[in-house]
Amino acid sequence: MKIEKIHFIYFSPTGTTKKVIEAIVKGLGSDQLDHFDxxxxxxxxxxxxxxxxxxxxxxxxxxxxxxxxxxxxxxxRANNVPTILIALYGNREFEDALVELRDVSKIQGFNIVAAGAFIGEHSYATQKHPIATGRPNDEDLSLAFKFGQEIASKLEQDNFTLPVIEGEVPYRERIKFGGIAPETDLESCTLCGQCAQVCPVQIISITDNVTTQAERCIMCCACIKICPSQARYFSHPSIKEKRELLTKHCLAPKPPKLFL
Ligand SMILES: Cc1cc2nc3c(=O)[nH]c(=O)nc-3n(C[C@H](O)[C@H](O)[C@H](O)COP(=O)(O)O)c2cc1C
Structure with missing residues (x-):
């Protein structure tokens, strides 16, 4: 089949998933995009x-x-349309995320023809904790572009095999987030409101102060990464501990994994 329209669907609080998908879309070679952020x-x-x-x-x-x-x-819902699944992870592991996305999207009628696990800067990365800092880098994006081209060639064939995706079923137990949220250093905060604008769950309000409803925070770090005065930060010991562990075990760069 020749690719005409591409339905481009993503959730990407700190933008790395979006970057990789954009590179794959370029490789697929159609500019008819139907965009769902x-x-x-x-x-x-x-x-x-x-x-x-x-x-x-x-x-x-x-x-x-x-x-x-x-x-x-x-x-x-989809009417058996060929579908590519992408999971972006912060250089630790992607575990059962791709098989979970596969199972959910299959039930909704998507026909999975390719999948990939790419690496993006870890949400908890800082200057002192450079966990996958700078990723996806040029090499990742060029691989993503080529992956798009390979998928386009695969779809031109009449018969092709479906990918076997890595991950376990039953999935690992879901960890509940909520209760821990970034804080604001009011001395450096300029009340510009960019943190509130990028929050995917809209829990930040700006008045003459910044308030965050911690119980609904998903800890995505979008507010921390966007802040132009570095006024948002996590002080909770569990995040500090997580950063130390990631820095100890997950600095060696992993390559993306492609399932075609
Ligand atoms: C709450 C939370 C949990 C995460 N869990 C993992 C994980 O299990 N494995 C991993 O390698 N990265 C993990 N990450 C890092 C993100 O997958 C990574 O930073 C990703 O690039 C973020 O995508 P985005 O830029 O599209 O928001 C986690 C990040 C957050 C905020």
């Missing part, structure tokens, strides 16, 4: 995809697909 509360999108191909991307949170991403995907 599920990063921000968008109401329940009800959409049936009848034609073209779809690409769905999500970050990996604790080896799974984040619940907010799954909820925002719920209203999508």
């Amino acid at each position: 599920l990063t921000f509360p968008c109401g329940q999108i009800e959409k049936t995809i009848e034609d073209g191909i779809a690409i769905i991307g999500s970050p990996v949170y604790a080896g799974r697909i984040p619940e907010d991403c799954l909820q925002r995907l719920e209203g999508f």
